[in-house]
Amino acid sequence: MVRYLLSLAVFCSAITCTYAQSLDDLAYFLYPNLESNDISFVEGIQTPEEFLGYRTGEWHITHDQLVSYMRYLASASDLVSLTETGSTYENRPLLLLTVASQANMGRMDEIKAEHAKLVDPEASRSLNLNDMPVVVYLGYSVHGNEASGGNAVPMLMYALAACMEPNFRAMLENMVVLVDPCLNPDGFQRFSTWTNMHKSLSAPNPDPQDREHSEVWPGGRTNHYWFDLNRDWMPAQHPESQARLKQFHDWYPNVVIDAHEMGTNGTYFFQPGIESRNNPLTPENNYVLTRKISQYHGQSMDNIGSLYYTREGYDDYYLGKGATYPDLNGGVAILFEQGSARGHAQDSENGVLTFPFAIRNQLTTSIGTLKAARDLRVDLLEHQRAFYTTAIQEAKSDELKAYRFGSEKDPRRAEALVNMLLRHQIEVYRTQDEKEGTFLVPLEQRQYRYIKGLFEKRTQFQDSLFYDVSTWNMLMAFNLNYDELRGRSFNKGMLGALVTDFLESKGSMNGGQSDYAYVFETHGYYAHRALYRLLKAGLRVDVSRAPFSDGENDYDYGTALVGVANQSLTSDQIYAYMQEIADEDGMNVYAQNTGYTQGVQLGSPSMAMLRKPEVAIITGQGVSPYEVGEVWHLLDQRMNMPISLLPNERFGRFDLSRYNVMVMVNGSYSFSKSQKEKLQQWVRSGGVLIGTKSAVRWLSSNDFTNVSFTTASKDDPEGRRPYEMARQYSGAQVIGGTIFEATLDRTHPLGFGFEDESIHLFRNHTTFMKLANNPYANPVVYTADPLASGYISDRNLEALGNTASVQVSSLGRGRVISLVDNPNFRAFWYGTNKLFLNSIFYGHFVSGATTE
Numbered sequence: 110m111v112r113y114l115l116s117l118a119v120f121c122s123a124i125t126c127t128y129a130q131s132l133d134d135l136a137y138f139l140y141p142n143l144e145s146n147d148i149s150f151v152e153g154i155q156t157p158e159e160f161l162g163y164r165t166g167e168w169h170i171t172h173d174q175l176v177s178y179m180r181y182l183a184s185a186s187d188l189v190s191l192t193e194t195g196s197t198y199e200n201r202p203l204l205l206l207t208v209a210s211q212a213n214m215g216r217m218d219e220i221k222a223e224h225a226k227l228v229d230p231e232a233s234r235s236l237n238l239n240d241m242p243v244v245v246y247l248g249y250s251v252h253g254n255e256a257s258g259g260n261a262v263p264m265l266m267y268a269l270a271a272c273m274e275p276n277f278r279a280m281l282e283n284m285v286v287l288v289d290p291c292l293n294p295d296g297f298q299r300f301s302t303w304t305n306m307h308k309s310l311s312a313p314n315p316d317p318q319d320r321e322h323s324e325v326w327p328g329g330r331t332n333h334y335w336f337d338l339n340r341d342w343m344p345a346q347h348p349e350s351q352a353r354l355k356q357f358h359d360w361y362p363n364v365v366i367d368a369h370e371m372g373t374n375g376t377y378f379f380q381p382g383i384e385s386r387n388n389p390l391t392p393e394n395n396y397v398l399t400r401k402i403s404q405y406h407g408q409s410m411d412n413i414g415s416l417y418y419t420r421e422g423y424d425d426y427y428l429g430k431g432a433t434y435p436d437l438n439g440g441v442a443i444l445f446e447q448g449s450a451r452g453h454a455q456d457s458e459n460g461v462l463t464f465p466f467a468i469r470n471q472l473t474t475s476i477g478t479l480k481a482a483r484d485l486r487v488d489l490l491e492h493q494r495a496f497y498t499t500a501i502q503e504a505k506s507d508e509l510k511a512y513r514f515g516s517e518k519d520p521r522r523a524e525a526l527v528n529m530l531l532r533h534q535i536e537v538y539r540t541q542d543e544k545e546g547t548f549l550v551p552l553e554q555r556q557y558r559y560i561k562g563l564f565e566k567r568t569q570f571q572d573s574l575f576y577d578v579s580t581w582n583m584l585m586a587f588n589l590n591y592d593e594l595r596g597r598s599f600n601k602g603m604l605g606a607l608v609t610d611f612l613e614s615k616g617s618m619n620g621g622q623s624d625y626a627y628v629f630e631t632h633g634y635y636a637h638r639a640l641y642r643l644l645k646a647g648l649r650v651d652v653s654r655a656p657f658s659d660g661e662n663d664y665d666y667g668t669a670l671v672g673v674a675n676q677s678l679t680s681d682q683i684y685a686y687m688q689e690i691a692d693e694d695g696m697n698v699y700a701q702n703t704g705y706t707q708g709v710q711l712g713s714p715s716m717a718m719l720r721k722p723e724v725a726i727i728t729g730q731g732v733s734p735y736e737v738g739e740v741w742h743l744l745d746q747r748m749n750m751p752i753s754l755l756p757n758e759r760f761g762r763f764d765l766s767r768y769n770v771m772v773m774v775n776g777s778y779s780f781s782k783s784q785k786e787k788l789q790q791w792v793r794s795g796g797v798l799i800g801t802k803s804a805v806r807w808l809s810s811n812d813f814t815n816v817s818f819t820t821a822s823k824d825d826p827e828g829r830r831p832y833e834m835a836r837q838y839s840g841a842q843v844i845g846g847t848i849f850e851a852t853l854d855r856t857h858p859l860g861f862g863f864e865d866e867s868i869h870l871f872r873n874h875t876t877f878m879k880l881a882n883n884p885y886a887n888p889v890v891y892t893a894d895p896l897a898s899g900y901i902s903d904r905n906l907e908a909l910g911n912t913a914s915v916q917v918s919s920l921g922r923g924r925v926i927s928l929v930d931n932p933n934f935r936a937f938w939y940g941t942n943k944l945f946l947n948s949i950f951y952g953h954f955v956s957g958a959t960t961e
């Protein structure tokens with residue numbers, strides 16, 4: 110690396126700049142990363158400072174400003190093109206910049222098509238890798254309040270567009286650089302507003318206690334619905350991830366960086382992470398290349414005198430993170446973690462950490478990545494080719510040949526999983542008989558490893574500490590029936606049509622218009638959306654607490670009934686609504702011309718009248734924004750139901766009579782005595798209060814319920830241990846995210862619409878709820894030996910067996926529903942959402958005699 114003293118006078122003639130400060134900016138951020146002092150810039154392209162009017166890191170760039178500058182660079186430079194790949198919930202554009210040499214820009218379609226052959230084992234054999242460009246993807250600030258990444262982008266993009274230093278230009282000769290300037294625009298905008306509005310204008314205030322450094326709840330880390338987008342690469346439930354995956358699979362980048370920030374006292378981390386926690390599905394060569402690339406990052410940081418570390422933190426286990434997903438798709442992904450100024454400057458153990466310093470580190474390692482990709486180009490291309498060739502070979506020798514999965518009564522839930530698989534470019538087929546809601550995924554296809562990653566059950570682990578969940582089996586998360594087809598139980602003749610488009614099947618209208626009544630079963634994922642649609646229209650809707658039959662069809666527990674007489678809508682209007690819930694919500698609606706059904710009749714006291722849910726959720730400091738966001742997203746996005754987000758600090762002032770359902774998720778609630786009494790009074794007068802996870806404990810210890818708990822044995826048979834084992838040992842007692850089996854009572858209102866008594870639950874906590882004395886009060890109970898997939902210590906597993914997951918309690922005329930597990934985890938637990946929705950819709954008519 111050439112070290113040199115910067116002489117502003119020398120550079121000035123070569124550089125297009127309007128004032129001296131720009132020079133300082135370039136000198137600080139960019140020059141140390143250039144390999145000679147033959148530095149010049151394309152004339153006529155504005156620097157970030159010239160365009161934005163402030164120096165890099167002086168303010169936090171807002172997302173709108175970032176977009177403006179990216180658009181400007183794309184228009185000002187022939188070497189940059191911009192694609193708008195989608196938009197966020199808040200309608201901000203998602204961008205992808207493509208940068209390449211002039212010659213390569215002119216043949217980008219050809220390069221892309223050639224590159225795509227690398228992931229096709231049939232086509233990749235004949236490729237001459239020596240001539241092929243390497244594809245690098247640089248992604249920033251998926252966590253919106255980890256802003257140094259997104260703030261490094263203007264300078265990075267300026268350099269890519271305008272810097273003419275010969276080695277820098279030569280580096281790009283055989284490379285396509287894709288830059289995703291901000292993976293989470295909504296969160297990024299939120300944080301920039303917060304930190305800029307608190308900026309001390311005389312000089313940045315590094316006091317960690319200053320308001321600038323502690324955002325108000327929920328902070329800028331997450332997207333609009335407060336989801337962590339760095340967990341969504343696999344579930345792909347949000348528009349940001351969906352747009353990104355489309356680009357990813359169009360390109361299949363060879364190197365991916367994912368730039369984050371960590372605590373303020375941290376220095377700088379880049380992968381490799383903790384190697385004992387590598388995902389076993391990732392080929393060893395991925396780690397060989399990761400280690401080689403890390404040397405470039407080390408050298409780049411040495412060059413600017415910044416401290417860093419590797420290997421002692423973070424891991425590549427969960428396949429749904431930005432720094433791991435590409436590893437299972439033939440690339441090599443690297444996590445960056447910069448100590449966070451969380452504002453413009455903050456005191457740290459390492460002195461004052463300034464925002465420009467953090468930005469410079471991110472820029473420097475990013476350019477280090479480009480250097481690594483330049484030097485390792487052929488190795489990286491070869492890795493990708495071999496990744497897919499060996500994937501097919503491994504699939505051929507795997508005795509597991511295919512997964513068949515589906516749901517007879519709820520095709521939309523199975524289709525939601527199919528849609529997820531399609532986003533990962535996994536081939537999914539219908540069965541030969543084209544049965545709705547049943548699908549086959551053969552393993553012998555290029556995405557073999559990712560299919561294994563999505564569907565495998567794992568209960569043995571090399572390590573017992575996890576940075577994230579230890580399992581995410583999608584067949585279990587969707588609670589689908591499935592078969593693992595081995596050996597001769599599968600042949601290609603079983604495959605029906607290949608699924609080529611996203612699926613969303615309609616329901617059916619049976620028997621035409623009726624002047625008497627309509628019924629529909631509620632197994633469908635969108636049943637509650639249908640119910641809400643009808644209730645909102647002012648219709649009276651019942652659900653049946655007993656099964657019945659009209660002679661032609663049998664109707665299960667929870668079947669909905671809409672009578673035609675004595676409604677506020679006309680027969681024609683009601684018929685139109687029935688068609689709407691069939692088309693939009695996938696309901697199979699059956700017209701009835703007589704109430705004289707078998708089992709119970711349509712006028713039976715077993716029919717329970719629904720009330721239109723008016724739902725509020727308690728939010729604010731101390732409450733998990735993720736879990737509030739999951740509820741908000743489920744209701745607002747999927748069920749078209751508004752929900753009021755009530756800040757807990759103003760709880761005393763709210764008029765609770767507006768609501769008949771209240772939700773408290775995981776969190777610590779510090780209600781005053783009068784606030785508690787107010788909430789109890791609201792329940793007593795008929796409210797349904799739903800608590801999840803730690804809220805279950807709070808409700809119990811504050812006299813809302815009699816729920817009691819058990820704990821795992823604390824006996825420590827091993828006695829004294831070395832100090833350095835402490836973290837490992839306590840970590841092993843954490844349930845970080847594991848899947849368990851439970852049984853569900855389908856005759857209980859909370860079990861209505863489920864197809865089976867067996868259910869999978871997700872758990873990431875150690876609150877164990879004892880069975881109630883009332884034998885009807887626990888509609889969902891863990892089996893005796895419940896582990897289905899993931900990590901749990903023996904002593905926790907012993908404690909968990911035969912405990913309750915759900916308990917219903919009475920308080921006056923109201924009900925308190927304790928859901929000790931989170932049924933809405935990260936928006937991909939489609940299989941348990943119904944428990945939560947049933948609690949909202951049916952909680953009020955659970956018989957008092959069955960509650961604790």
Ligand SMILES: [Zn+2]
Pocket residue numbers: 252255339369370
């Ligand atoms: Zn992060």
